[in-house]
Amino acid sequence: MNYEARIGTEDGEMTPELARENLAQAPLANRRTWLIVAGVALLLVATWFLVHRNDVPSTANVSAQAATVSVIAPGRAAVAGAINATGTIAARYDEPVGSVGEGGQVVEIRAEAGDWVHKGQVLAVIDRSVQQQAQASQAAQIRVAEADARLAQANLDRGLKLVGRGFISRADVDRLTATRDAATARVGVARAGLGQLQAQAARLTITAPSDGLVLERKVEKGQVVTGGTGTLFRIARGGDLEVLARLSETDLAAIAPGVPAEVTPVGAQQGFSGRVWQVSPVIDPQTRQGTVRIALAYAPQLRPGGFAAVVIRAGTVVAPRLPESAILSDQGGSYVYIVGAGNRVERRPVRTGMVSDGGIAVIEGLSGAERVVLRAGGFLQPGETVNPKLVPAAR
Template sequence: MLMVVVLAACGNAEPTSRAPRPVLVARADTAGPSSEGLTAFAGEIRAREETALSFRVGGKLARRLVDAGDQVHKGDVLAELDPGDLQLQADASQAQLAAAEAQLARSRADHARFAALSKDQLVSRSSLDQQTAALRAAEGQVRAARAQRDVARNQSGYASLLASADGVIAARMAEAGQVLAPGQTVFSFAVEGGREVAFALPESSVRGFQAGQMVLVELWNTKGPPLSARIREISPVADPSTRTYAARASLAPEHIDAVALGQSARVYIVGAGQPAGLTVPLSAVQRDAEGLTMVWVADPESQRARPVRVVAGSYSANSVPILSGLKPTDWIVVAGGHLLHADQAVLPVDRSNRPVQSN
């Protein structure tokens, strides 16, 4: 009887508090896009508008005023040719115009004199016709000389290479002292504004992609959430050497300041018409009691787990795009979430079994 009482007393004792349950977590920004679940392509950040800047006339490059990486504004002088020969051509054309105008003045005087003599029938009609033809020829020579003078003046002005818009000098292809041909590229110029990702699509799968399709872009040397972009164009002609099709995806305006020209990137194809956002492993996504999509978010400071409802995109084999409901700084429970309950004590750890920090 005594033993029964003792056992009963033990059964009524308060249960000891349990230690926090270790859970495997990952950031929402690094949990996403998986190369196993999404098609990935290597890319490079480029300007939406890229221009090869060159002189419209040939000559010796006298001065180069900017270098690669310099920020310039529309109308800035970037380089100058030696203006000597161009100025001589302008002077010569001006002299030719003066000679043509002198000849025109003489032809007009001769024509007026012959016209007066013709009225008195002192010269033949054919002689007057010859003077009229000479006058018309002199007028034509003046027009031609004036046009040549204008061309020479314009060419003299072409000795200065100006920036066509605000932008960045992406590369330089000439040095001072070099003799340039007309149209020879001096600078590669990236116009300020839109930024894109240039990548190549394989011949075997190019038909599965189209302009307007949403993509995710990850930068190789920058940690953070993937950037959203949209395919702007796909070349209809394959590159003859690589047999791939050049494609470009325009980054959303809010991402322009986050990228630098020439950065390496990886482009993940999300799916036609589907918005791009954060991506989590398929194992992190569950259904709550009402059948709605949710994930578990762990707080390293309070060591508590809470369910968060999310809006998910189209499921792939190993990952799910999350369109809303999560922040890039959230720690997502990626394994064992089905064993948790609201406000449960947890110990968030990474894949190396190390406790994670809140920031």
């Protein structure tokens, strides 16, 4: 058997026994080869990690992975402050006009709301027929007193002529003099009574206390009025108007008399220029607000009692100016996110100031050279790396 196998090998022919022996040895050789290849690969990987374990990812790779945010370098500029508020339009000097006499029935009305009137002009007339009769009676009393006074004077004159002849005594002359003086005094009393009646009757005529605009008429013809009836007319003295605006303590501190303001009535397209003429000296302890009074010239569009939007110019400061979207706030106060070294986000507390159409002034916390996150600050975290995109600052 062995001889045949060797002969077959020498002749170049594969015997069955030799084939089975080769098949048994082939898997062992393949496994050894794979084990050697795997070991070399593991060695190469371990060597690479040892060599590059301290390497930092490149800026380009980080930038490619980081979120892109818009930033702004605000710089510093003069910011004209503006305080927005709402207020009520009213007469600057509101003069109520009523009846101060004993009263009576209104027989005539000579002024309506919206009329311009002058000082002393008649607004309404109250019936005075009774007062006229009383005046006539008192005038008659004056004439009686005057007649008595003339008679007393004539008697005195005759007595003075007779006393020199001895027909009457000096005592008689004294009595005649006293009678004359009493008669003259009664004339004065009667005239004073007539003057009183005339003054009382004059008070039945309702007149304007000053030049101005009639804002309201609260009396009707035929109405019975007395001194306790209340206001019959309301007049804006000189036609001057004002706006009463309620502001916080902080805003009040930035305003002084003389500051210009712009007033726009509700429903109107046109604004009206005015000036602050009074700042409330006290603060309401409940609302922590005070009243600012803005003087306005008369205009038909300005109706007392209506509401108006008010923009008060509160001075100028030099500071960085940011849009509202860049300023965030929480329990710690107002803050912004800036992009610092290595494009890392930093939180920066700030204190805001005046508000204008161009943005909000930052009076503390920024120099103006920082790169401030313009939007999406609420989605960032301090220390986060971002890819900043600079946006030109608005001027």
